[in-house]
Amino acid sequence: MRKNYLLTPGPTPLPPEVRAAMARPIIHHRTPQFQEVLKQANEGLKYVFQTTGDVFMLASSGTGAMEAAVVNLFSAGDTALVIQAGKFGERWTELCKAYGVVAEVIDVEWGKAVDPAKIQAALKANPKIKAVFTTLCETSTGVVCDIEAIGKIVKDTPAVLVVDAISGLGAIDLKTDAWACDMVISGSQKGLMLPPGLGFISASPKAFKLIEASKLPKYYYDLKKAKKALEKTDTPFTPAITLIIALVEALKMIKQDGLENIFARHKKMADATRAAMKALGLELFAPTAASDVVTASKVPAGIDGEKLVKTMRDTYGVTIAGGQAELKGKVIRFAHMGYIEEFDIIAGISCLEKVLAQMGYKFQMGSAVKAAEEVFLK
């Protein structure tokens, strides 16, 4: 017997309600029955996105939805400003390059958040910038970005603000309308507690002006087609039916808990995880802008980071994430996002203690669990 604990920044664990929904017999998508599902999904997404505008669903991963943003906003030769503070910021740059969009990059040291003043300066220096690409939570480093501050800057310029909120939406606060986010991208396998396979994208009226003018080639991701279909509570292509039916269940749970309570739960889990890392003497990778969805900690000297993650997973069934790209082997990433609560975190930290002890790391056994418990007790 072995139980599995998933503490990774996507996919996150699935609630039993979601799993049961996917096991139902399938229904056809061009029926009044499925239209009712679509209606509920659309309403629920507006609640989670905190927008009164349209949120489009794509049968794709989050990256597909990011590509949809690029191909719908631009024509070849247009200029975008990309905030690049990790692997997922780099994805925006790669997408722009793939489509002949000039990417002006603000390179931020991994583990730090961008200084919004730099965005203001860049927009002032280059009025040709049509869009600013940001990342709500940079999963590769655990850093959260101050979207509210950036929104205030971009709002009064001709540029639109695009937020990759794949990691973070439904787990930490992101007010699409109030913070003037013109496009918010997300995926199903993080805060929304679903398997991967659905991409989401919201579009403000300001974004739609660019969409109308965009000349980049597109078909499957054409948001004008998506909008036309959405107006008839339909989808332009065969939707990922079971995932959307499961989405309705997840959205019901989110509505029931309420976004504010969910954000508070994530904050508490993050505080507990950070306290545990501190108790273990593990340095946070992003001490100044740590997100409430994933905590990246430096692997202590003398410990093999890849082996640590592997042992936790393959010997004890607790899956956390290691480092990506330049951080491979150098950090461990402990996710606390989606269908995860207090005692999952305790289990994960306990397993981390066990394997660190087995690997000969010196610390006081139980100290990390105790530190986390004290946060949860408050």
Add this chain to the structure above:
Amino acid sequence: MRKNYLLTPGPTPLPPEVRAAMARPIIHHRTPQFQEVLKQANEGLKYVFQTTGDVFMLASSGTGAMEAAVVNLFSAGDTALVIQAGKFGERWTELCKAYGVVAEVIDVEWGKAVDPAKIQAALKANPKIKAVFTTLCETSTGVVCDIEAIGKIVKDTPAVLVVDAISGLGAIDLKTDAWACDMVISGSQKGLMLPPGLGFISASPKAFKLIEASKLPKYYYDLKKAKKALEKTDTPFTPAITLIIALVEALKMIKQDGLENIFARHKKMADATRAAMKALGLELFAPTAASDVVTASKVPAGIDGEKLVKTMRDTYGVTIAGGQAELKGKVIRFAHMGYIEEFDIIAGISCLEKVLAQMGYKFQMGSAVKAAEEVFLK
């Protein structure tokens, strides 16, 4: 109490094994556990595609995989030959247009199959044609296309043969390698007995030469990236984990039954359905090239085709498809594809008899069921 019968050409019903697989707790995709899943999926897909080459999986609908074919094969200004014999043939033309690919179209009357000699003539007349786009089973009309004959023609030209086998793969014969199909596209929600959300695309070495030279913009659908990942039993972006786990279950069932037996079952179901339509006096829409996966029949004079489909579905729980685009209200489409067997067909035909009788259509009650039973008895 009401039971639902799904007799639509996608989605098709889900086997209980597939439904149960989707209800399992999710696992992470960058793990040896999921690599084992990917390995099994890749092997099973090769069996179903009847190829020794690579089959790539995309988190997308079938249309996404069609777009992947276009963006990977061409550069802007290239020329393609499109066989257009219905709504899905038209999709190839639309995709080419969206990407600045010149689409030379062979327009075939809806309900008829293309004459392969016309393809031969077109290729001879225009040596600039880089690819021939075909549709294995044109779902909108029920017509099956003679891919084997077309393969023999295209093989000896510089052009590649691309087959949209979204409808038909795993239900009727399509020998990717033996018939010289350079790219075969499919989707999860038809013969493969899964929910929609996965796209598949195979690529021959001949296709890969074009892929290497292609300059159309792409990112999410980049098959060079997909190939590099596949070589390490990985995916370039977060895959649709639960659907792939379910795919492994479906592929196991397909392997167990054997493709030949599955094709024979589909042929029998098609013969039975056609016999039933004949017994009812309903004319086949495609009498000369009717596929074994979906039967389109003309709605008899005096009967409201849309009401017929609606009543079967909303009053009795039997979902068949009506006509699309120019065939709206004029045909009914009865699918016999995927996880459907003899007594599902009998139930569907019985419901059709019931509603036709209620709508005042004159025929001998029971005659269609009897005709189908006689086919199944053989």
